[in-house]
Amino acid sequence: MNRIIDKKQLSKDVYQMKIEAPLIASERQAGQFIILQIDEDLGERIPLTIADADEAAGTITIIYQVVGKTTHELSQLEPGKYLPVFAGPLGKPTHIENFGRVVCVGGGIGTAPLHPITQALKNAGNHITTILGARTSELLILTEEMAKLSDSMIICTDDGSAGRKALVTEPLKEICSQDPKPDLVIAIGPPVMMKFCSLTTKPFGVKTLVSLNTIMVDGTGMCGGCRVNVGNEVKFVCVDGPEFDGHLVDFDNMMMRLNSYKEFEVHNHNCHLENQMSSLEKKL
């Protein structure tokens, strides 16, 4: 179990891995995530969304961006290696029904968790409009896969290197202004993108779901590190989420909390660079 079957680099810092995990592959539903560790004793637990699954083959697909020590080390592992800790599926599955017209907004790596949700919504008979955005064309992922699921698709980049030179909120606003309005918006991406998508749809009264990726330790409700303010309540992303009503999430607080260990990460990253340097020196 937990063998890496396949690895693919999707863009500069984004990798896709297929992992052998038959139990998770058969139980998982759209919207759920897993937690993994690279080292059983000293490793960190990181949550990653399940981007796809193949029940017959007993595999699931994860897509991640290299942002810290653990994701960097993960990206260095080759097929054939086993991950010592791989637990899931965690979190509440997305509530799927035929809502009618749904707009799926994916920002950067956020397209990975958006993919299985779009799949499930499509299967339930929804009309899908997809908006994918990234800083630059290289950072767009799963465009073909998403196009297959979508009735129409809009691509935006900050620098205009692909599709429209715009932020995803621009086409989102246009779609919300049309008649009929969308019945549901699902926005998954960087916190700031989800915040502004929610602010964009709010005046139109279009229900907007966001999927949060906060700091977690156990992922089973035990530590409360993932807590966010939703409306006037404190919610745990791992057991109450990861999806919440974007109009109620306190994004500012969430973004602040995501920075809790920034200093540690920087230190860790530097240590890592120093290690790399010294190992290079040894080789020379």
Next chain:
Amino acid sequence: MTYIESSTLTAIAKDYLEELKKRNDPLKARDRLKIPLQEMPSQDPHIRAKNLEEVATGYTEEQAILEAMRCLQCPKEMCVHDCPVMVNIPVFLKYIADGDFQSAVDEIKKTSLLPAICGRVCPQEVQCQLNCTVGKSLKDVDQAVSIGRLERFVADWERKQGTVKLPEIKPETGKKVAIVGSGPAGLVVAADVRREGHEVTLFEAFHKLGGVMRYGIPEFRLPNDIVDEEIETLKKIGVKFQTNFVVGRTRKLHDLITKDGYDAVFVGTGAGLPLFMGIEGENLVGVFSANEYLTRANLMRAFEKDKAATPIYSSKRVAVLGGGNVAMDAARMSLRLGAEKVYVVYRRTEVEMPARKEEVQHAKEEGIEFLFLQNAKRILGDEKSRVKAMECLRYELGEPDSSGRRRPVVIPDSEFLLDVDTVIVAIGNGSNPLVSQTTPDLKVNRWGNIIVDDNQKTSMERVFAGGDIVLGAATVILAMGEGRRAAKAINDLLAEDLIKDQS
């Protein structure tokens, strides 16, 4: 109590023991009552506050024998009745007094499977030692025979000898039992059910076994090696362990019975859902549940700062909210992780504190400051939303409330600021929702605790539950007591099945 070095404690015990040996007449009760209580040797507070090694270092042989001699072997045996698993205490104490440590540990193991753990973390002062005749005669519960320390002594002695005996296992029955959660309740069920010859698989959501004994109780109070050894014993008798397996998510509880062929399931998932105060500023950076703080430090080994990948917040001034054992653990852990000033903020007085006296004493020795009759009102942050201070209120004790404890009442306009950069909330746990969320047939009460009958059976056929998921946050030994009852009910159920299978 002031700190006395271990060598001094042993020397005093040795001299006393030799004096007693010179006597020809048997000891009378009044002689036994005169034997001084043996203090637990411990690491120097100044040294231990900077390391993670076990604080209490354990009795020496002389101390153990002398302490065991304090037992009057009284016919009341209140100690046995007050023990959740009814260890035959006077018998094992007599063996220790006679220097027969192997027989002592054998006697304990007839009823308690994890003496090295219980001897360390049981709240003996409210259980076996509460009504001890020695304590009563000396009019001080703290003067009761130190049963817990003696239990630990013989368990440690056995480990050091390498003579740990494996329990006998009956012939295989072909029946399968699933246990959910590898904490104290689950381990007891595993052992008791396996002994009857049933196949046992224990599912654990984390990557390491032991539940709260691993992620919650710190190394300096319960070393991981001890938990590992108890689990190793279970492995040797054939209990299977499946880590990284989240029952409810990786597999539905129901599927364990209908699809995977388990004949019974025990749910011991613990009380893992931290409660918060609900005050302003509680989501600032630098506010943690004790669960998170301790899990990072213990399970994820963040105390090994240069090795572990899991970060822990770097704190200089810490306020811990709450007065239980978990609050003590969090406060003492933060000190060991480098905090310069640690406060425990509790809204009642020391008398009402639920923490064990020994833990409070240890915390004080290490320099932790207790702010009684005070409580947090709100937490203040800086421009980066990091904790910069905590506003507190002062209280006084009013009329007794439903728990019989005098209710703390706010003193108006008593606000003051406490200069802290970290706040750890240790005010208790709700019940973990994971299994009940995904198992609609399982009846829970309004706090989310699983409802069970006198035999620990739940509303679902063949499903039993025990420990904190039933009790709310309690203690290791109470969880074990529940586990014991559940195991008996499971064994009875499977025995009936076997009879039916034959006919």
